[in-house]
Amino acid sequence: MISLQQRIITRVNDCMQLAAKELAREFSPPKVQFNQRGRIAGSAWLERWELRFNPILLADNEAEFLTEIVPHEVAHLIAFACYGKVKPHGREWQHIMQSVFGLTPRTRHRLNTNKVAPTFSYQCECRSHQLTLRRHNNMQRGKQRYLCLHCNSILQKQ
Template sequence: MSVELSKPQQQRVIEETSRYIDIANQRYQTNYPVIAVHFDLTGHTIGMYKHVKRQRIIRYNAAIFAKYFEENMHDTVPHEVAHYIVDMQYGRRKVRPHGLEWQAVMADFGADDSRTANYDLSDIPKRQYSTVPYACGCQQHDLGIRRHNKVIKQNINYYCRQCGDELMAV
């Protein structure tokens, strides 16, 4: 089942994101700018707030939004905007991602502060990860590309949990 998020639906998500930022600006007497919204997430992640260097964006998964549009408008949009507001208020201090500050913003939004959704995502494609085959004395293991690169570049060793042998590239 392939469901597309229509342009009018995308516009509604962008407007709802802006509306929650306006609510926060009124509530906290601030003037946080409207944030860029992208619909480029894949896999089973529904939404993500991202702050890299001086750029802040909210990314949404268009496939999951299309399948559960109203639920995500109600839950995911305030969830991600709350991350943005907490980042704007507290910066990169030691603030936990779903800590008390984030929960307070969610409460001010009148939104549920659950951190996970319980949707049927069986027809949503999962992200494919690259693996590299390794072996020990008892079985073959597939190391993710990050761990493989650590073996190569940082001379890190990994060991089998069952036999204790060092994993070696096949």
């Protein structure tokens, strides 16, 4: 049975070949790593010609990676190869997403990130707030206090 990571690498290569065919230009296969962390599903390192994917999000969202996330990241490399340094989700990238991959260009994924980026409940005088791990740790270490934007009271751990 083909491993999940191997299926992603195959999809990357298929996307690169499709781009080569559609744009009548050759592209070398990028280095593919599975070391992306946090809420980010994937990233393209342009100068290194490298793609990184989040293995935790991948394990729970294989279909989305194959259909949207892999082409999204490959489109960044193709845009860089064809146009040089451009806006990450600018018109060149959007053009590649639409004309080469036939996809709606979305700048953000819609995956559930609770597993990779837990939040912590805090309370003010008027409502509950969800803080990121970084803000939670800053509060616990006494480095930072956060105020509610509505009632201006200090947030307290629930």
